[in-house]
Amino acid sequence: MKDYIVRATAGDGQIRAFAATTGNLVEEARKRHDTSPVATAALGRLLTAGAMMGGMMKNETDVLTLQIKGDGPLGGITVTADAKGDVKGYVDHPEAMMPPKNGKLDVGGAVGIGLLNVIKDMGLKEPYVGQTILQTSEIAEDLTYYFATSEQVPSSVGLGVLMNKDNTVHCAGGFIVQVMPFISDEVLDKLEENIKKISSVTSMLDNGHTPEQMLEQVLDGLNVEFADTMDTQFKCNCSHERIEKAIISIGKKDIQEMIDDGKEVEVKCHFCNTAYTFSVEELKQILKQAKR
Template sequence: MSDQFIKTITKNKNFRAYALNGTNLVREAALTHETSRIAAVVLGRGLLATALTAQSVLKGEERMSIQINGRGPIGNVVVEGDAKGSVRGYVTNPQLETVLDDKGQLDVSQAVGTNGFLQITKFAPYANPYIGQSQLISGEIGDDFTYYLAQSEQIPSVVGVSVYMNADDTVEVAGGFLVQALPDATDEAIDELEVALKNMKPLSQMLVDGYTPLEILETIFGKDEVDILQVAGVGLAAEPSKAAYRKMLTTLPATEVQAMIDEDNGAEVVGKFSGKRYFFTADELRDVILEINANNAE
């Protein structure tokens, strides 16, 4: 079941605003990767921020890949997303032990680290990839996407993402919002937005209280102050099938595939984004080698 995403514009045409409830996709990702409590929050925030950003900067068949490396104990945070609402991701250390701040709360910043960069690579059909990068400013992920959009995309934005965990380390709720200033936004309008964001109820509390994506945005701009442009689903990208992985194997040199037979009498492929495992027997690999040789002979 996909989660709900909405795209809106304020009635005064000052801002575009996006919001989503991503509880199901974050919960599924956490279960798939068997994440610890802190890793579920980090991965979840990365998935949510990427889903929001993808909807705001991509169109058509475009897609994007983000990588956060703050040199913290969580390792790399890698997420892919497209303009159609599909995302998938992983963290290098999904079983990282809980990291707490001096108030006893999960310390996402310490887990991610701040001595590094957020890099976003955008892919478009028939075009060279575009790579943008900005320094991490907090390691909290939402703030770092906010800074990236302002610095690399030249779009004044605010990104807020939250993952709220149950006592048993499962995901209770997850969601987020993204607000972008349009060219006609006045300084006064931007100042009012900053005040509204400062005074609003914490995002995590709104999610726990059952706020819909629209209600989150109405908390920021006021009831009936936004026009909905689109309502769509978002969810985890489908896992490649065994047949798709076999096709990837046919792009390797035949000698490499033969080495898999000689050394391991087969091969196991593990999807980084899903953790799913597919085993290819020696006979299956021999068929792959036959196909590689036939392709090379053409």
């Protein structure tokens, strides 16, 4: 199944909802960063949430960053998404392992206690920054809490990544359901009843559910209307030129030290692990552009 996000409304506009299938992009992230199973699950959940939350933004130039900073073995997780379905991300310690908990990958233990930052750069003078304390460190519940406290939008977030025996990604995806301020008690009660009844995201995906079918289950009996779909993918906008600018920014002293070493320098992009090589001659040209 290709990766995509579906947008919908329900309850005559009293609910808005998003669902996604992201198995390919999570597998792409796993391959690029060589993540352990628990790191794949944690990064995959945050990438899935980022893709859907990016799709909520209004303008093509808007950029969303989700950062989890925990005291667990994974360290931090960073994901960046845009409004076009492109998403990228990395884990500080992709090799980190954790023993399973109740037969499942222990994402909460691997993340640990910490904070969730949501940064939205919408072209204004200052980006919007929301910060909440991690509630369970399982990521979906933490985002549910974030929406309720920082954006005052009662929401339900479900995220899941299921691994194959060979540690590749079997399926991944999720949903975000949000209620409008004018929602009636009747519609809200029905939604809450549905959410209690649904199985996990991974079991729905494993049973072959599409994003539309996931939302039909979550919004059962609430007159779902699908608005549109959008492809989503793991995509990084790094380039030789962008990395060159990053080297310029470190300053003349450090660039001169690299030149004095007399060896070519390899710089890797955090987000996609692509390696860029700069020869001593190139470093000399970069030195001329450095201001300090």
